[in-house]
Amino acid sequence: MNVMRPIRSVDDLEQAGLIDAGEALSLEQVASRYAIALTPSIARLIDRADPADPIARQFVPDAAELVVTPEERADPIGDHAHSPVEGIVHRYPDRVLLKAVHVCPVYCRFCFRREMVGPQGLGTLDAAALDAAFAYIRDHSEIWEVILTGGDPLVLSPRRLEEILRQLATISHVKIVRFHTRVPVVDPLKIDAALIAALKASGKIVYVAVHANHPRELTAEARAACDRLTDAGIMLVSQSVLLKGVNDDPEVLAELMKAFVETRIKPYYLHHPDLAPGTSHFRLTITEGQKIVAALRGRISGLCQPTYILDIPGGYGKADIGQSAIRETGDGCYSVSDYRGGEHVYPPDGGGF
Secondary structure (H helix, E strand, C coil), X not given: CCCCCCECCHHHHHHCCCCCHHHHHHHHHHHCCCCCCECHHHHHHCCCCCCCCHHHHHHCCCHHHHXXXXXXXXXXXXXXXXXXXXXXXXXXXXXXXXXCCCCCCCCCCCCCCCCCCCCCCCCCCCHHHHHHHHHHHHHCCCCCEEEEECCCHHHCCXXXXXHHHHHHXXXXXCCEEEEEECHHHHCHHHCCHHHHHHXXXXXXXXXXXXXXXCHHHCCHHHHHHHHHHHHXXXXXXXXXXCCCCCCCCHHHHHHHHHHHHHCCEEEEEEECCCCCCCCHHHCCCHHHHHHHHXXXXXXXXXXXXXXXXXXXXXXXXXXXXXXCCEEEEECCEEEEECCCCCEXXXXXXXXXX
């Protein structure tokens, strides 16, 4: 079915053939708590004949979201604990998040901010709140980078984005502006000349972190949107989440990372899923994740290797949890694992250092 308009409700999902009528009642319970939105670009990617379609799994609600486990929490990475003023999260010394908007073009079913985003979420910062956020950034000269996130900052109009970026232009100690977004993938035609001009309005170095989790998301249209950003001098990095039933396979993950590099997007972070409510059906164990990431070594170019990270609950920041390939064995010697799982003594003669 050719979907021509955004999907925002259980009724829309049923009319688009993405759910069965018998699922509607339980999914209305999900929708009453967590927002639903799929763009036409994403809806058209879904294989309706595949009950395990990895695109559908990311965006079509599931009754499993009603199951909340004891370890899950509304604010899994501690945004609130590090928010000195509305819209700012200052977790690391040299950078802050600026959450100007809490709306997205699509709502991921595993979203770590799912309690904060959407029509029932925190909304868009008003002028007074934005002024207070800019004042905080001005008053903290250690802030080198401002990361616009939310929500998805690229849902804002070019005019609104340009207003924000021109404010940042007046803050001399801010050198880098980064945007975290799904828009190039889920609504690629929105990446036009007006939006790109707005992204560059600060005169700062601009990075865009593009979120995609499966190689099928990087369509020809999405790649063209990324090309428009790169050709304009904006540098692209990737963000992905390691998700059960989506990309928890070395071959799929390798294809995704290659697709990023082919699109001039440098693989950056591969996130272990956060402990957001109702998302346990997406989570692997860390040991399982480490095995998948380790299988990428030697399988694909070093250009394609992401960093596997865990955002420590409570706001303690990110940790690299990729399994170490080397361990000390004593007497100055080490055992080193190759990408096939073989073990090797280093130094080779076992003499140590």
